[in-house]
Amino acid sequence: MTKRMLISGGRVVTAVDDVQADVLVEDGIVVAIGRDLDALAGDAERHDARGLIVLPGGVDVHTHLDYDTGSAHTCDTFESGGKAAAFGGTTTIVDYAHQHRGESPLHALEDWMKRAASATVDVGAHMILTDAAGAMMADARTLIRNEGVTSLKVFTAYPRSLMLDDGAVFRALRAAGAEGGMVCVHAENGAAIEILIEEAVAAGRTSPKYHALTRPASMEGEATSRVIRLAELAESPVYIVHVSAADAVEAVVEARDRAIPVFAETCPHYLFLTDAAYEAESFAEGAKVIMTPPLRGKEHQNALWRGLASHDLQVVATDHCPFCASEATLGRRHSKATEVQSFDVVPNGAPGLETRLPLLFDAAVAKGRLSLNRMVDITATAPAKLFGLFPRKGTIAVGSDADLVLLDPAGRSRVSAAGHHSRIDYSLFEGFELAGAIRKVFLRGRLIVDGAEWHGRAGMGTYLKRGPSGAVRL
Ligand code: URP
Ligand code: ZN
Ligand code: ZN
Numbered sequence: 001m002t003k004r005m006l007i008s009g010g011r012v013v014t015a016v017d018d019v020q021a022d023v024l025v026e027d028g029i030v031v032a033i034g035r036d037l038d039a040l041a042g043d044a045e046r047h048d049a050r051g052l053i054v055l056p057g058g059v060d061v062h063t064h065l066d067y068d069t070g071s072a073h074t075c076d077t078f079e080s081g082g083k084a085a086a087f088g089g090t091t092t093i094v095d096y097a098h099q100h101r102g103e104s105p106l107h108a109l110e111d112w113m114k115r116a117a118s119a120t121v122d123v124g125a126h127m128i129l130t131d132a133a134g135a136m137m138a139d140a141r142t143l144i145r146n147e148g149v150t151s152l153k154v155f156t157a158y159p160r161s162l163m164l165d166d167g168a169v170f171r172a173l174r175a176a177g178a179e180g181g182m183v184c185v186h187a188e189n190g191a192a193i194e195i196l197i198e199e200a201v202a203a204g205r206t207s208p209k210y211h212a213l214t215r216p217a218s219m220e221g222e223a224t225s226r227v228i229r230l231a232e233l234a235e236s237p238v239y240i241v242h243v244s245a246a247d248a249v250e251a252v253v254e255a256r257d258r259a260i261p262v263f264a265e266t267c268p269h270y271l272f273l274t275d276a277a278y279e280a281e282s283f284a285e286g287a288k289v290i291m292t293p294p295l296r297g298k299e300h301q302n303a304l305w306r307g308l309a310s311h312d313l314q315v316v317a318t319d320h321c322p323f324c325a326s327e328a329t330l331g332r333r334h335s336k337a338t339e340v341q342s343f344d345v346v347p348n349g350a351p352g353l354e355t356r357l358p359l360l361f362d363a364a365v366a367k368g369r370l371s372l373n374r375m376v377d378i379t380a381t382a383p384a385k386l387f388g389l390f391p392r393k394g395t396i397a398v399g400s401d402a403d404l405v406l407l408d409p410a411g412r413s414r415v416s417a418a419g420h421h422s423r424i425d426y427s428l429f430e431g432f433e434l435a436g437a438i439r440k441v442f443l444r445g446r447l448i449v450d451g452a453e454w455h456g457r458a459g460m461g462t463y464l465k466r467g468p469s470g471a472v473r474l
Pocket of ligand 3: 064320
């Protein structure tokens with residue numbers, strides 16, 4: 001029997017539209033958008049959206065859920081992370097699976113699938129490649145061709161664990177491009193940074209601010225330019241993750257001006273916080289903002305906002321990589337607590353899955369930094385297009401999944417870790433007062449968030465076999 005749902009009287013906003021309309025859903029798919037659809041709706045479940053904005057569910061293409069770094073483990077599972085995402089208006093996640101050295105990427109995907117089986121929102125995977133030897137690359141190509149994992153991630157940082165040399169990065173770019181995939185790059189000059197870290201630690205400069213001082217913006221800019229040149233040589237698209245520095249934005253702009261298919265993402269923490277946060281009174285407080293790349297000064301932040309407004313940056317993703325501030329919350333392995341207080345041993349990463357849309361709505365609409373359409377674009381439509389999920393995800397259109405968010409523009413919210421649904425015990429944005437409040441969230445037509453109530457369940461998220469990545473020109 002067909003299950004119908006009608007959302008009536010809302011202001012339906014996509015990356016291009018802004019219309020007063022009803023949305024009719026059948027079996028989880030949008031079947032009509034228009035005026036006065038009530039007559040068509042029959043026995044549909046009805047939701048009154050008068051006074052509310054109806055948005056497509058957010059698409060967050062940068063998370064690390066249930067992720068083991070070797071020395072620590074992120075504190076959100078796919079169940080808790082998905083729940084946090086949903087309360088923050090995100091209904092699709094593309095998470096990073098991780099191939100360890102000597103491991104086939106196909107095996108790494110199998111492993112990730114087991115963990116992702118508890119997902120509460122829809123999930124896809126990128127594959128972190130740390131070993132690009134011949135047989136590994138062959139398996140990575142199979143992932144792209146057959147498994148819907150159409151994006152690989154490589155690091156030019158972390159020489160002791162994750163970094164690939166330029167030859168391996170080039171091989172990955174060429175292989176991905178040939179298969180209709182795209183490489184996502186963590187771009188920092190790991191070799192130079194490693195020397196700065198060693199010198200700082202040897203000199204006893206170990207407080208959190210040295211995390212930022214040993215990872216200069218220029219080395220993010222250098223690595224970004226380098227990988228873009230390698231991508232050009234490989235004739236493949238490339239996506240730069242978590243851009244934090246004006247130097248990297250400049251490299252992206254320079255390439256895009258030459259019509260090179262380069263895409264770039266930034267994250268809420270770089271848009272709303274600065275490196276002043278490293279001056280916190282205690283080590284533990286400063287450790288909360290140890291993420292890579294580090295927070296930067298205001299001039300970098302301004303460059304990121306300009307990049308979003310000018311479309312030189314296309315995506316805001318969270319890089320949700322949560323470790324609790326206190327080991328008492330979920331144990332040491334899920335925390336930033338370490339034996340010695342030195343910035344270089346603190347697990348890198350910070351939470352953000354639940355606050356992306358609320359922060360951006362406040363900044364975009366209430367403070368006028370971006371239009372509402374542009375907010376939808378950078379949080380849903382562009383990531384869906386870049387990573388092979390559009391138009392199923394990332395918009396509200398006939399035939400799309402009915403992943404919908406009802407947002408009350410007259411509402412207000414206050415960010416607080418205590419009120420969050422993630423297992424994390426802190427928020428980077430604690431106490432921020434924000435315009436707008438999310439009232440309801442639907443995943444494929446099913447109401448999963450209703451005010452403060454949770455109606456989702458573990459395992460209701462589906463695995464998304466994605467189409468080609470990087471095949472669009474944004
Ligand atoms: O500090 C960060 N960003 N940790 C997550 C891993 C990565 O580099 O994206
Ligand atoms: Zn990274
Ligand atoms: Zn990350």
